[in-house]
Amino acid sequence: MTEIHTLMVNDVPAFVLGPEDYAPLAALGYDIVEHFDTESLLAAADRADHVLTWDFETGWYSQFPKLKTVFTPAAGDDWARSDPSGRVPVSHGSYHGELMCESVLSAILFMNHRMPQMIRNFARREWDRTTQGESRMLSRQSVLIIGYGHIGKICAEVLTPHVREVIGVRRRPEQSEEAEIPVYGTSGLVDLLPLADHVLMLLPGGSDTDQFMNVERLTRMKKGAFIYNFGRGNALTAQDLLPQLNHLGGAFLDVTEEEPLRQDSPLWRQDNVFITPHSSAIFEDYRRLFIEEVCARLGKAR
Amino acid sequence: MTEIHTLMVNDVPAFVLGPEDYAPLAALGYDIVEHFDTESLLAAADRADHVLTWDFETGWYSQFPKLKTVFTPAAGDDWARSDPSGRVPVSHGSYHGELMCESVLSAILFMNHRMPQMIRNFARREWDRTTQGESRMLSRQSVLIIGYGHIGKICAEVLTPHVREVIGVRRRPEQSEEAEIPVYGTSGLVDLLPLADHVLMLLPGGSDTDQFMNVERLTRMKKGAFIYNFGRGNALTAQDLLPQLNHLGGAFLDVTEEEPLRQDSPLWRQDNVFITPHSSAIFEDYRRLFIEEVCARLGKAR
Structure with a gap:
């Protein structure tokens, strides 16, 4: 039998897998051995053909x-580290964009609809028909995506029907002829942010990305524009953001x-x-998407 | 000169027009005469070639x-009534769907993302990564639109890329061959709601629509499904809805x-x-869309 050993423990309940999640792998003929701590996984190390895990140390x-x-x-490789010898490949999930794009679209509509203010009105039971009048149609607005990679492309596809324009910015722009989204290098930000x-x-x-969106860049943003952080928190600090919140329409921080x-x-x-x-990316579907991807990559057990 | 008389007073600030809003009509050669109360409009009644107004009584x-x-x-004709003699046509705004579809998409994502609960977590400054795990990807879910007319069609177009399926229900279904959205009559609800x-x-x-979504219909809805009212309040009463809120995922009422x-x-x-x-439909763009439509319908002043 080909053995898959698992260590799918996580603080987020939606990220913890169990026997019902592994059923499609079992159906392909794999023998599933579940572990709930590192010691147990390492004790069975000599039997494992594949490992499904959140964590994997270089020394293992x-x-x-x-x-x-x-x-x-x-x-990313924050938790499952790559093999220093290069012998064993690490296969990362590639479906995060599919999940995140819904959260991103939701957040943009949320801020565009002045929901932070609407929530306060609701809490006070106020029938205030003034707040919403500050909203402008999203279809006439533009979105700039900073850190335009795989996830950014999926977000751009989802946003495009709803906005006037989506523009991407990345360190190394690979502008191809057929790309529908214009992509610029970081130096373009000075002109794009306003x-x-x-x-x-x-x-x-x-x-490399510490305080990327610094005071200078935040100040260049258009008056009343909204900022969203769905990447990593080090790139937009409270210290930089707080003084700009009068200039900006608001911030949605994931x-x-x-x-x-x-x-x-x-x-x-x-x-x-x-x-x-x-x-x-926390959705009930997360576990299913992970296992579907593992099944597709492994195929039937020999 | 062709005179356009206006009485664009409303409790909603975004719905009150002023000289800058009328500029495109003035540019077409119309003489704009603003009124701020009924008496003033009626005193100038013999000069008006066209009237822009929220209210118009049959007797006028x-x-x-x-x-x-x-x-x-x-x-609708709740405020500007039609001419009993049939002489003067009333031209209603036809852009509400364009605005409302963004609010509808926003509301669906809001409820799907468990925002009522997420808002409470936020208010308590709780970093709770469990709540979001109850969300399922919208792309695998279905939307049923009850009262599928002009606005419903626009909402369906906007929702279609994000969901598995959109189905319409209306009193008199006019299912055409080329329609992408299946449309059923009211009798179909018994099978569609679950x-x-x-x-x-x-x-x-x-x-005709009083308590349309009654206890019987609400009970037929799928466990955990969400209901949205963006039509009129008489069709879904608190009395009917409240006892079903344990069965349902939640309700978003506009x-x-x-x-x-x-x-x-x-x-x-x-x-x-x-x-x-x-x-x-309250957006800063409302006034512009109204005047654009009036301009398109009137053309240049003779």
Whole structure:
């Protein structure tokens, strides 16, 4: 039998897999061995042909003689590290854009509809027909995506029918002839920021992106424009954002500099800020999409 | 000169027009005469070639000998009544769907993302990554539109790329061969309600639609499904809805039985209900769209 060993433990309930999630793999002929802690997984290391896990340390690879693949749902390598010897590939989930694009569209409509203010009206049971009148049709507005990669492309596809224009910015623009979305390099930001009605940040973490959206860049944004962070929190800090909240229409943050965001962070009490707990990819469908991808990559057990 | 007399007064600031809004009509050669009360309009009745107004009473028509058209932004005839003699046509705004479709998409994503709960988490500064895990991808869900007319068609177009299926229901279904959206008569509801993940009500007011979505129909809805009322409040009453809120995922009400909704209505304090103040078409663009339509219908002044 080909053995798949799993260590799918996570703080987020939607990210914890169980026997019903593994059923499609079992149906392909794989033997599923579930583990709930590191010790148990490592004790069975010599039997594992594949591992499904959130975490995999660099030091573990040498203990897994038969290991052919590490499958992890995460898009990045923060938790499942790559094999220093290069022997075992790590297969990352590639469906995050499919999930996140719905959260991004939802957030843009939410801010465009002045929902932070509408929520306060609702809490006060106020029938206020003035607030909504500040909304402009999304179909006449533009979206600038900073950190335009795989996820950005999926977001752009979903946003395009609803907005006037989507523009991408990335460190190394690979503008192809057939691309429908114009893509610029970082140097283009100085001219693009003053034009965008909505700025969507999808930058990865790491020291390269620390305070990427700094005071200078935030100041260049159009008066009343909205900013969204669905990448990593280090790229847009509270220190830089807070003084600009009068200039901006508002901010929707799915990620923050430290997570969980401290209860005493002033971000929680701003009138035009809304915060979600790094949850843009948290859907009931997450587990199914992961297993579908593993099935597609593995095929039938030999 | 051809004179356009206006009485564009309204409680909603976004619905009050002023000289800058009329500029495109002036540019076409029309003489614009603004009024701010009924007495002033009626005193100038013999000079008016066209009237732009929110209100026009049946009794007024006989006082306007030259009147060729009454232009009103409203979609229905609740405020600008038709001419009993049939002499003067009333031109209603036809752009409400264009505006409302954005509010409808926003509301569906809002409820699908468990925003009523997420808002409470935010207010308590809770970094809760469990709530969002109850969301399922919208792309695998279905929407049933009840009262499928002009506005419903526009909503269906906007929703279609984001959902598995949109189905329309109307009193007199006119299913055409080329229609992409299947449309059923009211009798189909008994079979359709148990299947829909989101039920969007766009019914007009009037005694025909009183309590249309009654307890029997609400009970037939799928467990955990969401209901939206963007039509008129008489079709879904608090009395019918409240006992079903445990069965349903939640309700997003843009209209209510009486408006403004009374402060002591129990609807305000339900965990899975959100209410907006009949504001789905209130956008800054409203005035511009109205004047663009009047310009297109009138053309240049002779």
